Amino acid sequence: xxxxxxxxxxxxxxxxxxxxxxxxxxxxxxxxxxxxxxxxxxxxxxxxxxxxxxxxxxxxxxxxxxxxxxxxxxxxxxxxxxxxxxxxxxxxxxxxxxxxxxxxxxxxxxxxxxxxxxxxxxxxxxxxxxxxxxxxxxxxxxxxxxxxxxxxxxxxxxxxxxxxxxxxxxxxxxxxxxxxxxxxxxxxxxxxxxxxxxxxxxxxxxxxxxxxxxxxxxxxxxxxxxxxxxxxxxxxxxxxxxxxxxxxxxxxxxxxxxxxxxxxxxxxxxxxxxxxxxxxxxxxxxxxxxxxxxxxxxxxxxxxxxxxxxxxxxxxxxxxxxxxxxxxxxxxxxxxxxxxxxxxxxxxxxxxxxxxxxxxxxxxxxxxxxxxxxxxxxxxxxxxxxxxxxxxxxxxxxxxxxxxxxxxxxxxxxxxxxxxxxxxx
Amino acid sequence: xxxxxxxxxxxxxxxxxxxxxxxxxxxxxxxxxxxxxxxxxxxxxxxxxxxxxxxxxxxxxxxxxxxxxxxxxxxxxxxxxxxxxxxxxxxxxxxxxxxxxxxxxxxxxxxxxxxxxxxxxxxxxxxxxxxxxxxxxxxxxxxxxxxxxxxxxxxxxxxxxxxxxxx
Numbered sequence: 001x002x003x004x005x006x007x008x009x010x011x012x013x014x015x016x017x018x019x020x021x022x023x024x025x026x027x028x029x030x031x032x033x034x035x036x037x038x039x040x041x042x043x044x045x046x047x048x049x050x051x052x053x054x055x056x057x058x059x060x061x062x063x064x065x066x067x068x069x070x071x072x073x074x075x076x077x078x079x080x081x082x083x084x085x086x087x088x089x090x091x092x093x094x095x096x097x098x099x100x101x102x103x104x105x106x107x108x109x110x111x112x113x114x115x116x117x118x119x120x121x122x123x124x125x126x127x128x129x130x131x132x133x134x135x136x137x138x139x140x141x142x143x144x145x146x147x148x149x150x151x152x153x154x155x156x157x158x159x160x161x162x163x164x165x166x167x168x169x170x171x172x173x174x175x176x177x178x179x180x181x182x183x184x185x186x187x188x189x190x191x192x193x194x195x196x197x198x199x200x201x202x203x204x205x206x207x208x209x210x211x212x213x214x215x216x217x218x219x220x221x222x223x224x225x226x227x228x229x230x231x232x233x234x235x236x237x238x239x240x241x242x243x244x245x246x247x248x249x250x251x252x253x254x255x256x257x258x259x260x261x262x263x264x265x266x267x268x269x270x271x272x273x274x275x276x277x278x279x280x281x282x283x284x285x286x287x288x289x290x291x292x293x294x295x296x297x298x299x300x301x302x303x304x305x306x307x308x309x310x311x312x313x314x315x316x317x318x319x320x321x322x323x324x325x326x327x328x329x330x331x332x333x334x335x336x337x338x339x340x341x342x343x344x345x346x347x348x349x350x351x352x353x354x355x356x357x358x359x360x361x362x363x364x365x366x367x368x369x370x371x372x373x374x375x376x377x378x379x380x381x382x383x384x385x386x387x388x389x390x391x392x393x394x395x396x397x398x399x400x401x402x403x404x405x406x407x408x409x410x411x412x413x414x415x416x417x418x419x420x421x422x423x424x425x
Numbered sequence: 426x427x428x429x430x431x432x433x434x435x436x437x438x439x440x441x442x443x444x445x446x447x448x449x450x451x452x453x454x455x456x457x458x459x460x461x462x463x464x465x466x467x468x469x470x471x472x473x474x475x476x477x478x479x480x481x482x483x484x485x486x487x488x489x490x491x492x493x494x495x496x497x498x499x500x501x502x503x504x505x506x507x508x509x510x511x512x513x514x515x516x517x518x519x520x521x522x523x524x525x526x527x528x529x530x531x532x533x534x535x536x537x538x539x540x541x542x543x544x545x546x547x548x549x550x551x552x553x554x555x556x557x558x559x560x561x562x563x564x565x566x567x568x569x570x571x572x573x574x575x576x577x578x579x580x581x582x583x584x585x586x587x588x589x590x591x592x
Contacts, residue, residue: 004482012505012529013507014507014510014511015505015511015522015525015526016506016508016510016511016512016522016526017529017530018499018504018505018506019504019505019506019507020495020504020505021504021529021530021533024533024537025529025533027490028533028536038540039536039539039540040540040541040543040544040547042537042540042542043540043544043564043567044544044564046487046541046567047475047535047563047564047567048489050491051487051488051563052487053482053483053484055485056458056462056483056484057485058590059455059487059490060459060462063459113503129426203519233470234466237462238462238465238466241459241462241463241466242466244459244465262460263456264448264449264450265452265454267432267451267455267456268448268451268452268455268497270455271451271452271455271490271491271494271497272494272497272498272501272503273503274490274491274494274496275490275491275492275494275495275497275498276498276503276504276505278491278495279491279495279498279504280497280505282491329507330505332505333505354477375538382496
């Protein structure tokens, strides 16, 4: 049964059938040819797979980000970041990373960050005399922050699939995200020194106040959301809904950037983006149910532990595996496919599931910026008109700090677990 | 050939209609689950009496909007697929492959339609714990979505067959 299941899936996926349908058809083939389970098990599992209150946070966070994007809010964030950090060598590039951090607190996806901030940042950096390829790489690299710093769509998916706390995973992503931002800024600093990239004049106190005033409303959004989750006022799903309400009020009544008649369109677009993820999850459920019947997860665990029971070695191997698949496939797909297989293994080795979740998502997010299928590279190439091949080459220096921080958070679990243990429980 | 084109045109109109329906049902259910969650928060903190039904109904609406939007995503070719290998094939081969894919999708969706309808009939009399309505409500969007995808698929397949030359 396992063989039919996996082979059918691989064959269909290679023929460019959507991943979700390839998973579903593989389950059909496995059930039809090798078991006496009824086919009704498939729709049953499909619905069960996505019937989780936690998943509701996905469209809500996406929608909050989209609403904030619609109304020049990205402009305000960028000017705010520029005023704070622009006077350091390579000023605008740093502002990019800072804006990336702020934007990450509002949105859960990397593509949203490139799409939202990319254009204005690129234009500003060009006017300032940065070369386009460097600017584009900086923007792509800082977009990786989006799903690592909370809120994060992939962390929600991981939490729901493994029944872990979304709140803890979110808070666990904070330190790794900030470390990554810091390391990117160190790199930018040295490159900018060497290439004599420009910096802004230090902002006056008055400029600081104005920028803060302009950015105040959008900047409050993450405070409400994450504050609410950390203190325990809201569940993550509720926090996401409150964020949408907040963004709606701002963009409908205060900035007046959208009309009531835009709302159905925004809802449907958000749901289509969500459905692409939930449809895969939905189809993975019958697939991994069949894997479970065959004890595949346990087999993997037994197979791996036969070689080594050292969890640090296993984590290293998992990291290599995920980097490989993360480069080949969409991050979300790898996350959904591998979580049910790897989870029993890491639990049996006594690895903390919160630690592992953050490491796994961090690892896979590097993939959005790496060839051959890094989504953010393609979006950036589309925005900037730079060839993808060129971008792929220019991004390489930025992968070094990413991999270093990955190694760091893999082997120092405290970096992930410190804040969740401190704030929650 | 004449009949063939009439079918394609009729299908096209039908699919535009289906797409409109999916669009508004998705917008409605997504808008409603947002409102329900907000009401749930308000009830807990403002009127101090939590709404037990809010979570159940939000989940139900979410499942509906996901499956309906999945059909829309299929129409818009938004579902993730791996094109590394196939993209290198010749255009004609790709066209042939497209027909094969649509046949597989139609087969799969027919099966899902059948299996989910059976699930709905079987669950018709079991009730949800809080809302007290039938559990089958969670499964109703599945056959709807399957039927829509079948209809979209037929149109895509007929279009491909009319442009592909025999290999």
